[in-house]
Amino acid sequence: MDIGSRTELLRSVGLFRGLEREDLAAVAEAAREQPFSRDETLFSQGDDATHGFVVGWGRIRLDKVTPEGQNVVLRHMGPGDMIGIVAVLRRIPFPATPVALEDGLALSWSAGRFAELMNRFPPIALNAIDVVGGRVEELQRRLQEVATQRVEQRIAATLLRLANQSGRKVEDGIEIPFALSRQDLAEMTATTLHTVSRTLSAWDSEGIVESRRSSHLVIRRPHRLAEIAEHA
Amino acid sequence: MDIGSRTELLRSVGLFRGLEREDLAAVAEAAREQPFSRDETLFSQGDDATHGFVVGWGRIRLDKVTPEGQNVVLRHMGPGDMIGIVAVLRRIPFPATPVALEDGLALSWSAGRFAELMNRFPPIALNAIDVVGGRVEELQRRLQEVATQRVEQRIAATLLRLANQSGRKVEDGIEIPFALSRQDLAEMTATTLHTVSRTLSAWDSEGIVESRRSSHLVIRRPHRLAEIAEHA
DNA sequence: AATCCCATTTGCGGGAGCGCAAATAAAGCT
DNA sequence: AGCTTTATTTGCGCTCCCGCAAATGGGATT
The missing domain is CATH 2.60.120.10 (Jelly Rolls)
Structure with a gap:
């Protein structure tokens, strides 16, 4: 260089x-x-x-x-x-x-x-x-x-923050363009990988995110995620 | 001046x-x-x-x-x-x-x-x-x-930090020389005033702190408090 | 001294989320 | 391809801690 x-x-x-x-x-x-x-x-x-x-x-x-x-x-x-x-x-x-x-x-x-x-x-x-x-x-x-919000809100806020910092627009939403394990997310949101897994599973079946093991996480309905993050 | x-x-x-x-x-x-x-x-x-x-x-x-x-x-x-x-x-x-x-x-x-x-x-x-x-x-x-410790540990750690920053040695321990309500402590440790109250009550009756309503909080057994803060 | 006001205490019940454990599924390795 | 290793999912029980509510008690105000 x-x-x-x-x-x-x-x-x-x-x-x-x-x-x-x-x-x-x-x-x-x-x-x-x-x-x-x-x-x-x-x-x-x-x-x-x-x-x-x-x-x-x-x-x-x-x-x-x-x-x-x-x-x-x-x-x-x-x-x-x-x-x-x-x-x-x-x-x-x-x-x-x-x-x-x-x-x-x-x-x-x-x-x-x-x-x-x-x-x-x-x-x-x-x-x-x-x-x-x-x-x-x-x-x-x-x-x-961490002091005022519940786990679900924190995970939502964290995903949105990652999307803002490094998200890439793809066909069906916003992709987080790097490997992001449940454990990583847990360590970012002050919770356990189990809770993260349960939460993402639920969101996946509601069509809010797409989070298969193999590929990068995709946020399909950012607006809905923002609602979850804000809804006290 | x-x-x-x-x-x-x-x-x-x-x-x-x-x-x-x-x-x-x-x-x-x-x-x-x-x-x-x-x-x-x-x-x-x-x-x-x-x-x-x-x-x-x-x-x-x-x-x-x-x-x-x-x-x-x-x-x-x-x-x-x-x-x-x-x-x-x-x-x-x-x-x-x-x-x-x-x-x-x-x-x-x-x-x-x-x-x-x-x-x-x-x-x-x-x-x-x-x-x-x-x-x-x-x-x-x-x-x-906040991410890794339980409430009791966080309160203990916070009291010790306050004692280090501004504590005054008094006859029977270390005094926090300013008004410090349960609510304040709760907002410092990411919990509720109820939990703080319960915790301090318990510590008071164990002789670890002295926390009457009227006067400033006194840490009577700092060493014990440090144990609580560290004991994962 | 009586009253009000506010911080604190404490009981009680419930719920969020943790932790263990086992099943499942990918991914990596040889 | 078969095997090992590692990530993820999910069930279940339990604990910590919250949240409501009511009681208690000081301190301040009059």
Whole structure:
């Protein structure tokens, strides 16, 4: 991947918004390419934060495990999302583990390199605040959801959120274009895979979603799902 | 309050860490003082973010209400904490409402003034990332708690957290030095005031806490509480 | 001191969702 | 293709916790 393509990629990355093309090129040049394949982890929770990453392509799930070994899915990331950069800046170990859902490519910068870049291009710091602020908002919303809504509503809201973030229009609805197990959904909605399975089974037979084992999940009646999510 | 005292105050504020004394004085000078009294709100969720705040003294509870009117307590804040500054920087309406738990004083800066200061003193932006990163971490931990632990554990963990943040050693334990209703605790732990009441009653008769209606809550056996919090 | 107001307590019943366990069905491997 | 491994489904019982309702008791107000 040449510098030109990298630069092009970085143009749509929120973290580098407001940088001139030549500045972007400098940022791109400082990057290292890190390809990853399905099920691989970019790093592990607890590791020293030596590098920060930006996703080039491919989808990634961010996991956090409790001391007791229970897992919680914090978020899904895709092209343009930054990973681990806050940990780099705060000089703390990575607090979570990013797992690749499909093959892809990330760009990375060492901690020192990244500090240089931030120094040289002040907008980066402001953009970082914006991005992290967005994550705070998202987490607050999820906390609110878990605190006030029932499981069915949370699953519905989660599917709609995934559809908004990464959904693809297909013939008979909106497809979630990556593997999404019951367990994954359970870890996203603070419930068990059993309850997720029962819920999706019911929705499947009502024609709200199509969720066969083999293929990706398809939301057939998004409007109905939105009703379920909102109906307190 | 003169500039000297303000400067002294700002010395211990994370957001301004690394600034020289004279820089702090400039920041202090640009601030406006905003006293508040118990039960007052500094602003309301949904308001335009025209000012950012830093708590001088007094305790504040940060509330977020759902469209359906249910409330969730996001966090408690005290001296040195920043409030609303991320909303100012992101140019979004305030996403929550800070309610004073006791009389106190905040310093505030207008959006424009704050932007100037950040421009003039680059460390502020980096510190802001650090602070917001810390909030992300805290929210992730709470999400994990709500997702994986039972009510009793969550209440125990919350009391311990409050004790760590603001607890005062007293003769027979650690006191939470501000009003804390069952409803408040319920909104902090994603449960109902009934369940909180039942739990605290039980703990009271076991001598783990002392929680009479009139006075502040006292943790008598923190170690036991930690056991409850951890015992999966 | 009497009254009102509100937080808290507590009983009781019910329901949402968990957890175990076994059946079923895909997908991957050799 | 046959076998193993892993994901999903589904039944069943049970537990935790909610939600209603009524009682209790302080604190504040007059």
